Amino acid sequence: xxxxxxxxxxxxxxxxxxxxxxxxxxxxxxxxxxxxxxxxxxxxxxxxxxxxxxxxxxxxxxxxxxxxxxxxxxxxxxxxxxxxxxxxxxxxxxxxxxxxxxxxxxxxxxx
Amino acid sequence: xxxxxxxxxxxxxxxxxxxxxxxxxxxxxxxxxxxxxxxxxxxxxxxxxxxxxxxxxxxxxxxxxxxxxxxxxxxxxxxxxxxxxxxxxxxxxxxxxxxxxxxxxxxxxxxx
Numbered sequence: 001x002x003x004x005x006x007x008x009x010x011x012x013x014x015x016x017x018x019x020x021x022x023x024x025x026x027x028x029x030x031x032x033x034x035x036x037x038x039x040x041x042x043x044x045x046x047x048x049x050x051x052x053x054x055x056x057x058x059x060x061x062x063x064x065x066x067x068x069x070x071x072x073x074x075x076x077x078x079x080x081x082x083x084x085x086x087x088x089x090x091x092x093x094x095x096x097x098x099x100x101x102x103x104x105x106x107x108x109x110x111x
Numbered sequence: 112x113x114x115x116x117x118x119x120x121x122x123x124x125x126x127x128x129x130x131x132x133x134x135x136x137x138x139x140x141x142x143x144x145x146x147x148x149x150x151x152x153x154x155x156x157x158x159x160x161x162x163x164x165x166x167x168x169x170x171x172x173x174x175x176x177x178x179x180x181x182x183x184x185x186x187x188x189x190x191x192x193x194x195x196x197x198x199x200x201x202x203x204x205x206x207x208x209x210x211x212x213x214x215x216x217x218x219x220x221x222x223x
Contacts, residue, residue, distance in 0.1 A: 042215040102153030
């Protein structure tokens with residue numbers, strides 16, 4: 001298995017633009033998590049899905065953030081409009097049990 | 112708020128020495144996990160210890176759990192330069208549905 005796949009690996013955008021991050025979980029995993037990592041706040045859980053259904057989105061910072069999981073093999077995290085404070089590394093992770101498997105992350109820079 | 116709090120925040124040791132990292136948490140847990148993150152990479156699962164276990168081993172890793180003190184420790188024996196990374200503890204609470212809460216991590220530097 002290729003592991004969790006995220007794209008793009010790097011994204012540089014201007015404030016106000018829409019950003020879409022993509023994730024393909026490991027086949028057979030029924031949980032998918034989106035995290036954000038910054039030096040100041042560490043690793044924060046944004047939202048997670050079970051069998052494509054959002055279970056807990058209490059970590060989503062504000063209405064500018066939205067996430068979807070249209071099927072078991074694909075999820076998106078969208079930021080619209082983006083702001084400089086959204087600059088961070090965004091990770092997707094999946095699991096079929098206890099151990100979470102992380103993707104390589106998307107480094108987002110909003111200027 | 113962070114559930115796990117690691118201690119120390121940074122640790123620098125010589126290759127061959129043992130590294131001990133600690134984690135404290137606030138509420139009851141189902142299990143506690145340790146992850147490693149190399150610079151610029153995603154987190155990698157190292158070891159899981161359940162709430163009814165006190166100690167587990169995996170290769171050069173030894174993890175302990177004291178639920179009465181709400182604390183855990185990760186020991187890496189005979190450290191190598193390749194162990195240089197950030198280490199995170201993560202807790203899963205009762206009924207958490209696989210949701211983990213991560214600490215801010217410990218930066219371990221192993222000098223060759």
